[in-house]
Amino acid sequence: MSARIMPKRAVIYTRVSRDDTGEGQSNDRQAKACQQLCDMRGWVVVREPIRDIAMSGYSGKGRNGWTEVMRMIEAGEADVVVAWHIDRMTRNMADLEKLIDIAEKQGVGVATVSGDIDLTTDVGRMVARILGAVARAEVERKAARTRLKNEQKASQGLPHLGGPRPFGYQEDWMGTIPAEADAIRLGAKMALAGETYAAIAQLWSSKGLNPPRGFGKDWTSEGVQNCLTNARNAAIRVYNGKQVGPAAWEPILDLDTYLRLTEIDRSPNRSANSGRTGRAPQNVLVGAFECGKCEGPVIASTKPRRGELRKTYACKAGHVFIERDIAENFIEGAAVARLSRPDAANLFSDDEPEDQQAVQAEITKLNDRLKMMSRMLGAGTMEQEDYEDAAGVARGLLRDAQNRLRTRTAPDFEGLSLGTGAVASQWKELSMARRRTIIRLLFDIKLMPVGQGRRIDRGEIDAKDRFVITDLEPART
The missing domain is CATH 3.40.50.1390 (Resolvase, N-terminal catalytic domain)
Structure with a gap:
């Protein structure tokens, strides 16, 4: 077988x-x-x-x-x-x-x-x-054929159709979606006014605006950051990570706004002022005042007292501390009162002292120079590296001039009806980051130590006895 x-x-x-x-x-x-x-x-x-x-x-x-x-x-x-x-x-x-x-x-x-x-x-x-x-x-x-095709499309300013459509644009990557484009413009406005990416992410998500497919259900601070600083929004064509010239699609942001966004994103102060990490501020007065004895920073802390933990603001050296809610109610109330005064609009009036006009003229000249270079970059008549070098110098001079002027501008107070009683209700609608920014602009604040032998039980010493507030004069009088 x-x-x-x-x-x-x-x-x-x-x-x-x-x-x-x-x-x-x-x-x-x-x-x-x-x-x-x-x-x-x-x-x-x-x-x-x-x-x-x-x-x-x-x-x-x-x-x-x-x-x-x-x-x-x-x-x-x-x-x-x-x-x-x-x-x-x-x-x-x-x-x-x-x-x-x-x-x-x-x-x-x-x-x-x-x-x-x-x-x-x-x-x-x-x-x-x-x-x-x-x-x-x-x-x-x-x-090789694909690479040549993509290089040709980039040189013509045409989009590279691959992956999910970018936020703000239609499936053809050319026309805009009005609701999403408006959200990008509003987000840019908020970021330039000092809002955190986290606050913008929360707003976009609350409006039912979804991130691009594959990027999660809700917006994150990182997603907002990447969206707002994307050169696509200014109709700039990018190929292999380099800006190669103007794009053929409709811009959502003007070139100057886009460049200002990328500049604040690189600023060393971005983390402190706008929450680059996306973590929303936890306490409105952190960084807003200092110790009246050592002039050191006052931080949020927790102190045990009589069997319970008390949330306070305290000097690192232990010279001063105060209940958080007492301090916040007092300082925020002072800010609302200041912004409600009839002269509040003078915080950024155009009637400037003679000695500040030269500085303002310098700022205007530097801004015009940056806009000119922006147009040259967008038109492809200026190389990216040359632009970054020249713009870096101009922005350094601009920051120096702005510091010398110590001016406060309208965007800092946007959304507030200055000089009216409406400020009180409008203040509550501002994010914590905006409130922190405005308080630092308005006041120099020191928390003073309690007098020798005086008790500091809650409510015994009025906050007005603890704080020394210097109400800065209008930046432009």
Whole structure:
């Protein structure tokens, strides 16, 4: 009696590098042809076809299907691997050598619809290597063609259509979506006025505006930061991380606003003033006043007293402390009262003292210079590196002039009806970051130590006895 010959066990593998329809039809066609080959050879397919969709055969990244095929070969669960063509398995020579090595050790064959390759023989391995080299050359030629195409599109200012659509723009990446574009403009306005990215993220999420697909359900401070500082919003075309010229799509932000956003994002004071990390301020008066004895900073702290923890503001050296809510009610009340006074509008009136007019003229001149350079950059007549060098010098001079002027500008008080009783209700709507900024602009504040022998139980000493507040004169009188 002759021994019974067992049919070979086959595993079918299919792969497509793209699947624009999302239906996997190309994989289905490959699987059908491979199944017909197995039927004709009398091979038994041991499981459903294993497939990879939208995966590169060159990079090999994320090819879970092929990883499973290799596992089956090493485990001795298949005698032959069946595919449409050798380049469906791999276009990477290193991966091909790994397949050859395993197939030789396990005695596994490779069959393709376009012809068998026996990797257990030297001729079969030579043919596989030749086909692999041809496939790799095709990948490189395709990459070169794609690169030239993308460079041409970038030089023409056309968008690179890949991935989710950017926030603010339609699916064609050209026209804007009004609600999202308005949100970007409002976010830019808020950021330039000192709001945190976290506050902007909360506002956008509350309006039901979703981040781009794949970036989570709600906005984060990092997402807002990346959105607002994206050159796309100013219709600047970027290619390989470099700005290459004006774009063909509609801008959402003017060039000057975009550049101001990128500048405050690089500012060393950004973390303190605007919460670069995205963490919302926890206490409104941190950084707003100092110790009246050592002139050191006063921080938020917690003090145990009579079996409970009391939230306080305290000097690091231990000279002064006060209940947080008492201090906040008093200082914020003083700010509201100051902003409600009839002369509050003079905080940024145009009637300037004679000695400040020269500084203001210098600021205007520097701003005009920055705008001119911005236009040159946007028009492509100025290189990015040259712009950064020149703008860096101009902005340094501008910051120096602004510090000398010590001016407060309208955006700092935006949303407040200065000089009216409406300020009290409007103040409550401001974010904590805005309230902190305005308090620091309005006042110089010191917290004084309690007199010798006086008790400091809650409520015993009025806050007005503890604080020395210097109400700064209007920046422009």
